[in-house]
Amino acid sequence: MSTEATGMEYAAPDLEALKFNADGLIPVIVQDDENDQVLMLAWMDREALRRTLGEGRVTYWSRSRGEYWRKGDTSGHRQYVRSVAADCDGDTLLVRVLQQGAACHTGTRSCFDGRELTGAVGDPDGPDGEPSTGDAAAQTGPQAPVG
C-alpha cells in the first residue's frame, strides 16, 4: 500500500486485533492535543472508528441515544483527530484531538472539571499498606488512609 505524502492509510492488522465488548463497543479516552488535558470518555463501535479514522473528525456511538454522534455537529464543539492509539490489550483507544470549544455538554472544557472526589493522597515515602488512624476514616467507616 502506498502511503503517498499523507501516510493516511489504514493499519488493517491493528484494527482487526481490536477487542470490542459484548455490545460491540470500545471505550475511547479523549485527550486534548494542545495541553494534554483528559477531556472525556466515550464509546465507538467499528463503524464509528472507521468514520473517525477516515474523516479526521471524531464520531462516537451514543449509548443513550442509540445512534452515531459526530462530535460538534450539533454543538459546534468539534473534535479533529490528531492521533489514535490502541492500548496493549487492544480494548481501549486513546484519541488526541484538537478540541473546539467545550468538550463537555455541561459547558466545561473537560467532563472531569470540578468533579473531584475527596480521598487519601498517596505518598511513596510514607508507610505502605499500614493503616493509619484519622478523623475522616473514623467518621466514615472505610479503611483509613495508608502510605
Added chain:
Amino acid sequence: MSTEATGMEYAAPDLEALKFNADGLIPVIVQDDENDQVLMLAWMDREALRRTLGEGRVTYWSRSRGEYWRKGDTSGHRQYVRSVAADCDGDTLLVRVLQQGAACHTGTRSCFDGRELTGAVGDPDGPDGEPSTGDAAAQTGPQAPVG
C-alpha cells in the same frame, strides 16, 4: 464532618451518584500527574474505589483474573493517588497518579506507547464533511479523509 488539616474525608454524595455498569464496574482513566501522559484504562468496583480513596494507592478490579489488584503489589510499579475525579455523567473516573516505573505490563511507560493506528488527521481549516479523494482511501475502501 470535620476536614481537619488533611481534607481527606470521603465525599459520600459524590460516591452515591456514581454509576457502575451491569457488572458493577466503572472505567478508570489513569493519567500521570507529573507529565499528563495517559497511562492506562482499568476498572473498579465500589470496593476497589473505596480502597483507592482510603489508601492513596490505586486498586482495580481485574476482569481477567476476577480479583482485586492493587497496582504494584506484584510488579513494584505502584500508583499513588494524586486526585480522583468523576465525569459529568458519573460513569467514568479519572485518577491522576504518581507512577513508579512502567504502568503497562509490557514494560512501556504507558499502555498506549507505540500502538498508534493510522488514519486521517483532521484540519479545522479544511473542508468539513466533504469527502476528498486520495490514494489511501481509494485503496482501502472506507471514507476518504475529510477536513
